Amino acid sequence: MNTKEKILDTSLDMFARLGYTAVSIRDICKQVGIKESSVYYHFKNKQSILDELINRFTTIANNMMSQFENGLTDGQGSFSDGFNVVADCFFEQYLMDEFCNKVMRVMLIEQFGNDDMRTIYKEWLLDKPLQIQSSVSKALINFGVIESGDSEYLAVKYYSPIYFYANKWLFSGELTEENKTAFRESAYKHIQNFFMEMGGK
Amino acid sequence: MNTKEKILDTSLDMFARLGYTAVSIRDICKQVGIKESSVYYHFKNKQSILDELINRFTTIANNMMSQFENGLTDGQGSFSDGFNVVADCFFEQYLMDEFCNKVMRVMLIEQFGNDDMRTIYKEWLLDKPLQIQSSVSKALINFGVIESGDSEYLAVKYYSPIYFYANKWLFSGELTEENKTAFRESAYKHIQNFFMEMGGK
Amino acid sequence: MNTKEKILDTSLDMFARLGYTAVSIRDICKQVGIKESSVYYHFKNKQSILDELINRFTTIANNMMSQFENGLTDGQGSFSDGFNVVADCFFEQYLMDEFCNKVMRVMLIEQFGNDDMRTIYKEWLLDKPLQIQSSVSKALINFGVIESGDSEYLAVKYYSPIYFYANKWLFSGELTEENKTAFRESAYKHIQNFFMEMGGK
Amino acid sequence: MNTKEKILDTSLDMFARLGYTAVSIRDICKQVGIKESSVYYHFKNKQSILDELINRFTTIANNMMSQFENGLTDGQGSFSDGFNVVADCFFEQYLMDEFCNKVMRVMLIEQFGNDDMRTIYKEWLLDKPLQIQSSVSKALINFGVIESGDSEYLAVKYYSPIYFYANKWLFSGELTEENKTAFRESAYKHIQNFFMEMGGK
DNA sequence: GATGAATGAGTGTTCATTCAT
DNA sequence: TATGAATGAACACTCATTCAT
Numbered sequence: 001m002n003t004k005e006k007i008l009d010t011s012l013d014m015f016a017r018l019g020y021t022a023v024s025i026r027d028i029c030k031q032v033g034i035k036e037s038s039v040y041y042h043f044k045n046k047q048s049i050l051d052e053l054i055n056r057f058t059t060i061a062n063n064m065m066s067q068f069e070n071g072l073t074d075g076q077g078s079f080s081d082g083f084n085v086v087a088d089c090f091f092e093q094y095l096m097d098e099f100c101n102k103v104m105r106v107m108l109i110e111q112f113g114n115d116d117m118r119t120i121y122k123e124w125l126l127d128k129p130l131q132i133q134s135s136v137s138k139a140l141i142n143f144g145v146i147e148s149g150d151s152e153y154l155a156v157k158y159y160s161p162i163y164f165y166a167n168k169w170l171f172s173g174e175l176t177e178e179n180k181t182a183f184r185e186s187a188y189k190h191i192q193n194f195f196m197e198m199g200g201k
Numbered sequence: 202m203n204t205k206e207k208i209l210d211t212s213l214d215m216f217a218r219l220g221y222t223a224v225s226i227r228d229i230c231k232q233v234g235i236k237e238s239s240v241y242y243h244f245k246n247k248q249s250i251l252d253e254l255i256n257r258f259t260t261i262a263n264n265m266m267s268q269f270e271n272g273l274t275d276g277q278g279s280f281s282d283g284f285n286v287v288a289d290c291f292f293e294q295y296l297m298d299e300f301c302n303k304v305m306r307v308m309l310i311e312q313f314g315n316d317d318m319r320t321i322y323k324e325w326l327l328d329k330p331l332q333i334q335s336s337v338s339k340a341l342i343n344f345g346v347i348e349s350g351d352s353e354y355l356a357v358k359y360y361s362p363i364y365f366y367a368n369k370w371l372f373s374g375e376l377t378e379e380n381k382t383a384f385r386e387s388a389y390k391h392i393q394n395f396f397m398e399m400g401g402k
Numbered sequence: 403m404n405t406k407e408k409i410l411d412t413s414l415d416m417f418a419r420l421g422y423t424a425v426s427i428r429d430i431c432k433q434v435g436i437k438e439s440s441v442y443y444h445f446k447n448k449q450s451i452l453d454e455l456i457n458r459f460t461t462i463a464n465n466m467m468s469q470f471e472n473g474l475t476d477g478q479g480s481f482s483d484g485f486n487v488v489a490d491c492f493f494e495q496y497l498m499d500e501f502c503n504k505v506m507r508v509m510l511i512e513q514f515g516n517d518d519m520r521t522i523y524k525e526w527l528l529d530k531p532l533q534i535q536s537s538v539s540k541a542l543i544n545f546g547v548i549e550s551g552d553s554e555y556l557a558v559k560y561y562s563p564i565y566f567y568a569n570k571w572l573f574s575g576e577l578t579e580e581n582k583t584a585f586r587e588s589a590y591k592h593i594q595n596f597f598m599e600m601g602g603k
Numbered sequence: 604m605n606t607k608e609k610i611l612d613t614s615l616d617m618f619a620r621l622g623y624t625a626v627s628i629r630d631i632c633k634q635v636g637i638k639e640s641s642v643y644y645h646f647k648n649k650q651s652i653l654d655e656l657i658n659r660f661t662t663i664a665n666n667m668m669s670q671f672e673n674g675l676t677d678g679q680g681s682f683s684d685g686f687n688v689v690a691d692c693f694f695e696q697y698l699m700d701e702f703c704n705k706v707m708r709v710m711l712i713e714q715f716g717n718d719d720m721r722t723i724y725k726e727w728l729l730d731k732p733l734q735i736q737s738s739v740s741k742a743l744i745n746f747g748v749i750e751s752g753d754s755e756y757l758a759v760k761y762y763s764p765i766y767f768y769a770n771k772w773l774f775s776g777e778l779t780e781e782n783k784t785a786f787r788e789s790a791y792k793h794i795q796n797f798f799m800e801m802g803g804k
Numbered sequence: 805g806a807t808g809a810a811t812g813a814g815t816g817t818t819c820a821t822t823c824a825t
Numbered sequence: 826t827a828t829g830a831a832t833g834a835a836c837a838c839t840c841a842t843t844c845a846t
Contacts, residue, residue: 428839
């Protein structure tokens with residue numbers, strides 16, 4: 001891993017734990033093993049380290065979204081199809097992906113007092129996830145897997161426990177295997193339950 | 202309002218928007234209209250401004266808790282009783298109370314990188330609320346208003362949409378009347394729906 | 403003891419341990435049990451607390467000097483006369499007097515970086531003591547108790563061990579009874595020895 | 604001289620005149636001609652400037668001690684040998700060495716209210732010098748140059764005038780050539796006198 | 805006599821950044 | 826590529842002092 005990557009890697013790691021503003025260039029450099037002035041060869045300033053991380057995140061996240069939508073339309077609309085796509089794309093490749101999880105933690109921390117960050121936080125941690133769940137529900141409704149209804153409230157009923165569990169297990173403390181397992185169990189149980197109640201088979 | 206109260210008021214306002222660390226004594230003083238050194242007549246240091254705010258919050262929050270529990274045992278266990286107590290104590294006097302809401306925002310922001318703050322954040326924004334909902338559910342189960350079941354999951358099903366709506370409408374952006382109304386509508390609808398589905402009358 | 407005396411007393415105590423500059427008005431007031439602004443009713447400013455202490459010291463010290471000279475001329479010039487006067491006036495009432503000792507410690511500490519203090523330090527801790535010893539020697543020479551010689555070097559030979567012992571036992575650490583005893587023993591032994599060597603009877 | 608050395612040099616100079624605490628980073632920087640923040644490139648904090656000076660001092664002082672002991676054992680135990688070693692090592696290279704003298708002044712000033720400083724002050728300005736004189740006396744006694752006796756009092760008799768002269772000429776006011784000359788004359792005269800009286804040849 | 809409230813000047817220190825090498 | 830050296834702006838905080846009450 002070259003120096004630029006090391007800086008990005010270390011920065012993300014520290015940002016995700018303490019927040020962007022709480023971590024100084026000094027802190028990062030001490031960890032990476034370079035002098036502070038060296039950072040400015042690779043990056044215009046501190047902000048652009050964060051920008052680079054956010055850019056990489058949005059690329060990955062957009063890929064995930066495409067893959068998700070493809071997965072959804074490719075399936076025959078069965079419950080297990082929808083479930084698998086959500087679990088694989090949204091859970092494994094997004095919420096629990098080491099890189100994505102860290103970037104989202106930064107967003108979570110820095111959304112306050114940083115307007116740009118709040119915008120992308122809302123986009124990627126509130127709106128997009130809800131939209132994902134919404135499109136799953138709609139797909140399943142279209143295919144008659146679940147009964148129709150107030151689709152917005154349906155999405156909330158479906159998503160909010162996941163949001164709750166994610167905050168509890170994936171964005172609080174370390175992202176350990178134990179926490180990931182705890183999240184999977186809770187979330188999977190909820191999803192099954194949800195579809196059972198909704199009349200799914 | 203005397204200077205000490207002005208400092209507390211202004212500090213809370215700024216802390217709630219930008220976080221404790223991001224707000225400097227300079228910032229506060231500029232807003233209050235005093236010189237920086239004057240702060241140290243009223244407070245030992247920056248931290249003790251926050252401490253005072255937290256203390257006041259815990260007093261209020263504990264009062265709310267007592268009132269809540271009294272309200273719950275006083276009622277006859279009807280749906281509207283439980284609902285009213287939750288709505289009045291937990292929603293109006295706690296989540297949407299101007300002072301409490303601001304203090305909780307500070308906790309929300311400063312939980313990262315501040316161990317003490319994380320502790321009280323967990324207590325007052327995660328554990329206590331869940332415990333409140335849990336005791337409402339239990340009360341209603343005991344009185345036969347709703348059917349029994351996996352009480353933990355029940356509590357999550359009940360609380361997580363509220364948690365989601367609170368994050369969306371009450372702890373993001375300004376606490377405007379519009380946002381409060383939006384929260385009330387969403388939350389009340391959810392509660393009614395929840396009890397309807399659970400078999401409540 | 404009224405407030406003014408309490409301030410003087412406490413100030414001297416703290417000045418003698420840590421130095422004038424190192425002790426703040428805050429520190430003194432905390433100890434005395436008054437508010438900082440109250441000091442300025444009794445004293446013009448911080449400096450004038452010290453001035454008052456120095457004034458009282460010089461009065462006492464000058465008294466000691468008069469008493470010393472009287473004692474010297476009243477005696478018949480015997481060794482024990484000279485010894486007793488020195489021991490009583492210079493040792494007991496001056497070097498080991500609680501008040502004087504503390505003021506001299508302040509001088510000792512504050513002589514650096516404070517020209518006025520250095521002047522009175524030199525006067526009262528170097529010149530005057532040496533002059534005292536010098537006049538003792540001269541008196542004893544005049545009365546034939548000891549042999550004449552280079553009176554300046556004689557005074558140094560006589561005084562410097564006392565100066566050394568005083569620094570070691572009376573101006574370093576606390577002025578305990580143990581330290582005072584240790585000083586007396588060393589100093590008395592030296593004086594006896596000195597006069598023995600000088601041919602005294 | 605590079606900036607770091609300039610800072611050390613200027614700091615020592617000011618510390619020796621006014622004391623460590625009385626000199627601010629601002630003062631030093633104004634003198635050196637740099638901005639305050641620049642100091643923190645070369646030193647972790649204010650204390651570590653002093654630490655560096657103390658470290659250099661102890662190295663030099665320890666060297667002096669070794670050289671002194673070697674000089675003492677190399678000589679044939681004649682008076683002039685002992686005298687020369689003391690004069691050269693202890694007087695010239697230690698008490699009157701510009702650097703060492705300044706550091707000792709800092710110790711002298713800062714011993715009050717700074718426990719660490721008091722420790723090293725005691726070591727290097729009280730214990731070590733007395734120990735040096737003691738070993739000279741012992742060496743000369745062993746070689747029969749002077750008569751034996753109460754070795755502790757002997758050391759005090761020998762050392763205390765030097766201590767007195769040093770305080771008067773070397774650690775009070777500026778360390779000018781005049782003062783150094785005055786010290787040498789007084790001290791040398793004392794030493795010769797002392798050994799004459801002790802029966803030395 | 806005493807104090808509540810305020811303040812200007814100063815303290816040591818951190819930070820992101822620049823620039824010549 | 827990397828760094829040695831420097832800096833302006835900001836930071837929380839302390840201090841002696843003033844003055845109306």
